[in-house]
Amino acid sequence: MDVLLPEDSVAKKKYLVTDALPYANGKLHLGHIAGSHLPGDIYVRYQRLKGHDVLHIGGTDDHGVPITLTADKAGITPKEVVDTYYPIIFNSLKSLGITFDNFSQTSRPIHHTTSRDFFTRLHENDRFDLREVDQLYCPSTNRSLPDRYVEGTCPHCKYERARGDQCENCGTMLDGIQLINPVSDLCDVPLEVRRSSHWYFKLSEAQENLEHWLKGKTDWKDSVLNYCAGWFALGLEDRPITRDL
Template sequence: MEATKLTGSSNKKTLITSALIYANGPVHIGHMVEYIQTDIYVRFLKMSGRDAIYCGAEDTHGTPIEINAAKEGVSPEDFIDRWWKEHKRDYDNYLVDFDSYYSTNSPENKHYTELIFNRLKEKGHIYTKEIELTYCENCERYLPDRFVKGTCPNCGAQDQYGDVCEKCNTAHSTIDLLNPYCSICGSTPIRRKSRHYFFKLGEFSDWLRDWLNNNKRLQPEIRNQVLTWVNDGLEDWCISRDGPYFGF
């Protein structure tokens, strides 16, 4: 972008965000590089008279947080609160100046998540169907991705999670794992059916393809990779989880 377009006052509002850090571990150098670079850009905009707002937040939901909170003997809420404070302390120490630093575990996020879900459901873009999942009889719960480990069905690597193999990067489901075991208690899970919500992602293939081809801001490598996924055919996306689950 030309520097002349950024200098001087403007009524245009600019919202800037950085990738949300996952509330499951300490800040590392990769996080700080991005956040400091973004902070420099925001400061430049504000010094140029632009109305710029820098928003950050913690990504606080999901099975890894559930698992690690249980290992520490604390609630997920207390677990993510501790990491929020530690992360914010580190950003403050490096003078990263957020206008707002929040959390995805918020009433506002819950409200808009439910609002979007209900509108999509009303328009027929969401449906339910029964699927087969792994279930631990000892823990009396279904085992999503990180709650079950086993042997990768593609490369044979052991102790891989139920969503992707970290050795060969092949995506799979929990029921695809060979010799699966519950990552909580070590028991062998069974297969059990459960009804879930699915989003008809494939219905938006034409819209996505048009957006990708006409968005001049996208890097060619990113555009080509996503277009490959779209052209190969998008599968309907499971957007629900069995309880107990820390999230919306």
């Protein structure tokens, strides 16, 4: 039985709680539940028991390399992948008693409109650079191979199964071009390096403001603060926000 605390025992506040969005390219695993959805559900229930007004938002990430890679391997379209796994993910969470006020998808029109609005406003405020960069390319399939399309040896910790976006062993953010001996399951010939134009978000310019903002987060876990401090110590790097698929 739920025990409701008196609403007048605390000042009523509004909370917006968002869970990390799982890619709609497969079933949920324990890490999804333990790392994001269960903590979010517990926090939402706790704040509602205290009488606060809470909006719980979730959904699936329907874009990106994990979706297209799954589609390529299965010989189907990205939309077919998303249409298959969105209801599976939604029903899995529902069966665990984890509910949302809105469980959406990034492929819905409202998300496309909002993303374009963000891009336009940031571009108008000179937050982007258009740069020529090297990237891996498969000549046999005539396609670029961004992040998870390639694996290789991490240049930092020498882990041999590092992905082209991040090393799962040491946690370092990577670019496929940085990997040692990169290979791809989709390409049966040696990979080439080609030039391409991409938009970069100038994250490095925000480091001073972000460091100042983080100092006020006295309620964050020490492990999280130390992780962020490690990024600042290395220096924030500008991040690409577009890729060729």
